[in-house]
Amino acid sequence: MVECLMRGEIGGAGLDVFENEPEVPKELFDLDNVVLSPHIAVFTPESLKNVCELAIKNLEAFFSDKPLLSPFTDDSY
Numbered sequence: 001m002v003e004c005l006m007r008g009e010i011g012g013a014g015l016d017v018f019e020n021e022p023e024v025p026k027e028l029f030d031l032d033n034v035v036l037s038p039h040i041a042v043f044t045p046e047s048l049k050n051v052c053e054l055a056i057k058n059l060e061a062f063f064s065d066k067p068l069l070s071p072f073t074d075d076s077y
Contacts, residue, residue: 002027005034016040 002025004010012033018024021039028034058068 005031008033 001010001013005013006027010033012035014035014037015028016037016039018039024036028036054070058070060066061068
């Protein structure tokens with residue numbers, strides 16, 4: 001993708017996530033057709049409000065012995 005952006009084969013890109021984070025290809029910093037974000041695109045007022053509401057609903061469900069809205073299932077624990 002970096003090569004395509006440099007050659008103009010891709011008109012532009014807005015990037016928030018990178019393949020080898022936190023390493024960002026140095027070539028991207030000099031391109032006028034690229035906007036880089038420090039992986040914070042999710043942090044909007046609306047998304048933070050939604051996360052808080054979901055956490056509250058999960059806590060209410062947990063303490064009421066009801067199923068969680070978003071149960072955590074990770075077999076590595």
